[in-house]
Amino acid sequence: MVVYVDMKHVAPQVGRELKKGSAELLVLSLLAGRPRHGYEIGKLIEERSDGVLRYNVASLYPLLYRLEKKGLVDGRWVEKAGQRRRRYYRLTPRGKSMLKERRSLFAEFVLAMNRVTGGEHA
């Protein structure tokens, strides 16, 4: 479950878009380096956010399938010797350009937030 306490006072539709958008951004960022399977993605999000952000099975997979449907990621079953097969996700070219766009948007957003919220202390 992702907790976005800081979004509480944002207008509801903006909040929904941001929520969805930032969740997608998290997954796309994690896939930027190399293909990963679902469990690994969920685990990395939890670890890198020090447990602040956490996805469970019921929210992570619908998100992955949605990205797949949009053509941003591509899931493939990969079999390795001595292991059971796993489904690996990797970025499609469209996913890559989307990630670039989202990253800069998010950076701008964070910068703007910081300017406003951090202004009092400057």
Added chain:
Amino acid sequence: MPEWKDEVRASLVGLELEPAREAEIVEELAQHLDERFGDLVTRGVAPEEARRTLVGELRGGGLAAQLARVTPRARPAIAPGEERRGVLLSGVLGDLKYAARQLRLNPGFAAVAILSLALGTGANTAIFQILDAVRLRALPVAKPQELAGVKIAGKASRTGWFSGRNPDLTNAVWEALRDRQQAFSQIAAWGTDRLDLSKGGEARYADTLFVSGSFFETLDVRPVLGRLLTPADDRRGCGSAGVVLSDAFFRRELGGDASILGRTVSLEGHPFEVIGVTPPAFFGVEVGRRFDVALPICADALIYVETRRSTSPSAWWLGSIGRLAPGWTAERASAHLAAISPGIFQDTLPPRYDAVDAKGYLAFRLGATPAASGVSSLRRRYESPLVLLMAIAGLVLLIACANLANLMLARASARQKEMAVRLALGASRGRLVRQLMAESLLVACLGAACGTALAQALSRLLVAFLSTQRAPLFVDLAAGGRVLGFTIALAFATCILFGLTPAIQAARIAPGEALKANARGISGGRGRFGVRRVLVVSQVALSLVLLLDAGFRRENIVVAEIDLTRAKLPAERRAFAKTELLDRIRAIPGVSSAAIVAVVPVSGNGWNETLRLPSSDTKGEVANFNRVSPGYFETMGTPFLGGRDFDGRDVPGGPKVAIVTQTFVRKFLKDGNPIGKTFAQAGEAGKPDLVYEVVGIVKDAKYTDLREEFTPIVFLPEAQDTELAPDLRIVVRSELPPAGVIASMKRTLSDASPAAVLVFSKLETTIKEALLRERLMATLSGFFGVLAALLAMVGLYGVISYMVARRRNEIGVRIALGAERRDIVKLVMSEAARLLGIGLVAGTVLALAAATTARALLYGLTPGDPGTVAGAVFVLAAVAALASFLPARRAAGFDPVRALRDE
């Protein structure tokens, strides 16, 4: 370790995912949960506690709802043969999609099937479209159902002068009818004519309506420009009358210039002021014709100074149409009209009539008939030919259906295994029939769609064909709901005709049999083949019926009509002027002979008189009359059987002479040598009879119409004509092409008499136009015949090829046992010959029956004419032989070893 797969599966219940996709999701999520469970346990969480957490996450996260948004639901599985009871047409869309796929896989089959159906439905729709336009559609006026036509009821034998396309009433009868009737709230009359727009030189005609003042009011037509004619415009002796133009004429001739109002148009050299224009949709009351100019009946006296129809008591030239008064029906109006008829006819009795004619005249009764769809000579003339054509087109469609049924059967046997598999998997036969019918329906609909497009072109072509220079045809061919309905009905009917039997046949197979190795027998089963044989036999028979058609004849004569009215020649100068014109034409290089004639043969015009014969006490035999100058018979190529041609001896004051035809002699001058005998023509009331001496006998010739039997004809010398009209007709025979002769004549005549109005026509064209119906029938039935024969041959080829393929084993065995190639060809050809033979016999019988029915419509066709039948049979047999020889040769070329080993 918990069984995660079951847990995941349980949380997906109700999603109806595609099975393969669901399996993947279950596998992926179960893995995830597995690993997470392992992690938690490793971190020291109690297994039971870890399980509870994970199950909570799985169930509480709204997985199903979120997945529903991103994963497609499974489509209802296509299970061939599955029946969903409850919903009647469920799965039809699937059937159609499958059918479309099947057609795409067999483009050759699809093309042949759709094309032959398109030709069949196209022909039928085109003819129906014309029938609809001519026969079924209401006039484009307000409340057409209130309209009724008035004419003399029953078969009345009238004498007098007939003019125009609806010569129902004389002007006197019309005026009496108008003044005395009470059945109609409004009643109108009209007469048709062609009037010359030119101011001299070669004539240019406008289709003209002479209308009563009430005409437009009765039909409730409103002007788009100016005003229309009213009763005030139509008074006897009206001075300069105003005229109303049709919208089409207004646009065509005057470029739609609104300032035309108040200006004049020239009709027969007289100026008429334009007062208004009718709406575009209004064409008059006669379906198939369009008027250009309408002028009041009283204007007849202005135009025809010497021969006025409006004042002649025996000139039949008007039709009448009225709007029934509220509460009146056509029947009640008829009864009313019959009651007032005696008074009307008593008061309008033409004084020229003798006792016999007068008695008939006084017995006439007027009657009313519903006229919501207007009146039409076109309808009378073309209705039965169109129905006959429709029947022919229907036959072609039947043949096309038979062909398709054959193709379908062939396909069915090719798909035998598919059907067997489906049956074995549990499909019901009904379901298979439905699937196959969906294919037929698709083909039928595509065929009908192409056919409808084709029909638009075909019907316009037909109308163009029926249109002649003198009588341009105008039919509104906009395809309405009725035509659309007809085509749709046709599509469904054809679908059932060609699809049902093959579909039932295909579904009737025994799956076990069909699935066995190759279902190979020594010779393919006969039972199934029977249907195809019957189909081919009927195709051959039907196409034979259509191959029999009619011929027509041609001549090479030019007719010049010369109107000298505008030269204003005094009567005593006319004879001289006519002779001079004739001499000038005879002097034109290339003209071999020329003569003056009063009634041009087969032009549709006529002149008859009552005879008084010494040999009989008859109350009056009637003969056709004509007046010709010397050289007429030579020009027309009519041989003399005795006596002499007219010559210089036949002068105005001399003894009255006549040349008669052989039928005249046979009927009226039976005994002894007819030359020198006399007969008399009944004089007008109060005048003595005219006695003529026969000086020559000629071979029979057609008079008004090529379709009529030969009638007795009396030819009188032009030189003895005492009432010379200011116009004349000259027939010219030449060795040069008609176009050149016409050009020379035009120059010569214009030089001789600049005021003359000239019309030229080729007799060949006149005859052609007179035989339009026959030509139309001949051309179309010929076309349909060839089409049908082609279709039949495709069918025969298909059946024989199929037979050869089925009997491959048998033929292989025969060859292996020592049969010669010749024997194999003979074997196959004899099968084809048998089918052809039965088809030809059945076809001949059918054709003879059909020809007897069609005889009334087809000039020159002798039913059972052995030559025609033999010709058609020969053509059909020759093509059939070719169609079956190809597969026969293929069979003879089988390698016996391969034929036996294959499959």
